[in-house]
Amino acid sequence: AQKITQTQPGMFVQEKEAVTLDCTYDTSDPSYGLFWYKQPSSGEMIFLIYQGSYDQQNATEGRYSLNFQKARKSANLVISASQLGDSAMYFCAMREGPNTGNQFYFGTGTSLTVIP
Amino acid sequence: GAVVSQHPSWVICKSGTSVKIECRSLDFQATTMFWYRQFPKQSLMLMATSNEGSKATYEQGVEKDKFLINHASLTLSTLTVTSAHPEDSSFYICSARRTGGLGNEQFFGPGTRLTVL
Numbered sequence: 001a002q003k004i005t006q007t008q009p010g011m012f013v014q015e016k017e018a019v020t021l022d023c024t025y026d027t028s029d030p031s032y033g034l035f036w037y038k039q040p041s042s043g044e045m046i047f048l049i050y051q052g053s054y055d056q057q058n059a060t061e062g063r064y065s066l067n068f069q070k071a072r073k074s075a076n077l078v079i080s081a082s083q084l085g086d087s088a089m090y091f092c093a094m095r096e097g098p099n100t101g102n103q104f105y106f107g108t109g110t111s112l113t114v115i116p
Numbered sequence: 117g118a119v120v121s122q123h124p125s126w127v128i129c130k131s132g133t134s135v136k137i138e139c140r141s142l143d144f145q146a147t148t149m150f151w152y153r154q155f156p157k158q159s160l161m162l163m164a165t166s167n168e169g170s171k172a173t174y175e176q177g178v179e180k181d182k183f184l185i186n187h188a189s190l191t192l193s194t195l196t197v198t199s200a201h202p203e204d205s206s207f208y209i210c211s212a213r214r215t216g217g218l219g220n221e222q223f224f225g226p227g228t229r230l231t232v233l
Contacts, residue, residue, distance in 0.1 A: 043207055045224035106159045
């Protein structure tokens with residue numbers, strides 16, 4: 001089974017609107033970390049936000065927030081007030097176990113296009 | 117935040133030659149580094165886990181004799197693509213785990229774009 005599933009290959013959003021990028025995960029480990037990365041056309045992986053499995057509150061970082069629904073095993077990324085510079089590929093990732101040295105599992109990504 | 121560099125950022129080589137890619141953690145020590153490969157419009161696929169001072173752990177289907185990994189110090193890991201062929205053309209990304217870091221402490225390099233002619 002896929003560890004990380006991103007069902008939206010492409011998304012469009014109007015500038016200044018909010019957009020939600022979906023991510024579901026599969027693990028039996030009680031300790032895990034969930035991540036979102038942005039990859040512009042340059043290829044660099046830009047860390048956006050992190051959610052630990054034991055975190056009680058949803059993570060937020062500026063315009064990014066993570067809608068963590070543990071029972072549903074979903075970790076959707078919400079981008080508020082979209083900007084043209086937000087156009088990029090977005091990857092959801094998971095690290096199983098408490099060890100930060102464990103590998104990441106990546107989803108297939110969602111291509112976001114912000115329309116002026 | 118912590119910085120990871122990769123060198124070169126892009127490389128073009130002839131088929132049959134070997135190419136070395138360096139991954140450096142610039143301001144922290146990294147016991148563990150990871151090497152990923154990304155084909156166009158696809159996700160990152162883990163190739164191997166590199167641990168300082170020991171042999172790398174390769175993922176299933178990755179040829180260890182073709183993709184040589186050396187993690188000789190706490191700040192440097194190298195990936196050598198030996199006898200490169202056009203199908204090895206890809207975007208190679210490394211990431212580094214900061215020793216003793218928190219749950220989100222794994223940092224990615226900017227990637228190396230390899231084109232084999």
